[in-house]
Amino acid sequence: MKTIYRLFVLGLFTWTIISCVPNGAEYVDELDIVYTNHDQTYDFQSKGTFALPDKVIKIDFENAPDDPDWEPEFVDPVYANAILETTRTNMRNLGYTEVDKSANPDLIILASALQTDQIFYYYDWWYWQWWYPGWGPGWGWWYPGYYPPQVGRIRTGSVFLQMTDPNNQSPTDKIPVVWSGVINGLFEGSDNSINQRITTTINQAFDQSPYLAK
């Protein structure tokens, strides 16, 4: 009897404690992260002009074809404008002047975005052995000519900003990326709220890179 009583008390006690586990993120914007990196030897102060394309590239995991006429897909202008405008405003506030790409800019900023909305989904066929007629060891399933186990579930979005120096091309034709910023978060919500988060996070990318200031 005493043992039962103690077990009961113990159970009640454990339940009491476990019932107050701390929470994590509750809102989408709490999952936004901003990463920046740069060339520490690069002298940003000596640069004055920058150029910015009017579109944002949409990266879709495929290798770009080796064709001079090929154009990539572009991000919906609703989001692209927020990305480009915020970048432009930050660069101007830092003291840089925007010029056309033909006017020999010191820096060229390229913006791209990536959206992943698929996760690989697979479960073992053995889950069905209890019901499927004739099912036995050695059986399995396959998908003739198509691939279904990818379902949309978590849409995450990333925005990449690359600041390049077109005047410092190396002898092997490599263009140095002197600063880059990556923003990652859930691609969920209204256009308005997504754009607000794009603005906040791009501002943050510049804020946490004080060496860019002139």
Added chain:
Amino acid sequence: MKKQLIVFAIICMTLAGTAQAQQSIFSLNYAISVPLGNTSNYIDQTSGRGFILEYQKFINKNWAIGGEFGHATFYKREENKVYTEGSASLSGIQYRYQYEWPIFLTANYYVLTGDKIRPYFGLGVGTIAHDRRIDMGIFTDQNTHWQFAIRPEVGLLYKPTYNTGFKLGVKYYNSFESSDLAGQSNLGINVGIVFMN
């Protein structure tokens, strides 16, 4: 939460049984943990999420030996911070957790005074499993670190009846550096219900 604790306390007191000679002592403690040193560098918020179970057997009138097991959760939401390493900087909200699982062999010396109140000193030697987790963005990093640990304790045992009572203990948990985590420490305040028989 508060309501659950009250209900729990009432049930404990009404159900308490009776026994003869006092040879063993068992306690259920609510544990408050104040992070110190390296632990407070990671999470500087006091934890009110914890419990400790203790069992000891008297080997004579003053000394009792036994064991301790428990759990505490430290938690902090860390925001508006930029984490810089070399040329790279990362910012975002971090959700930090440290789950502690202490397991100790213990020895207590109970000072003989009047009937109802007995002060005591104790020492525990054992291990603490520190399960650290950081959530940032959609990413999680989690690792468990087992560290050798000691903990001295001073406390008061109050027993208004023959086989039930209460105790208040203050413990200093100190665990030592392991391969990938610096030594951790915290101050534990235990308030417990005690059963003796």
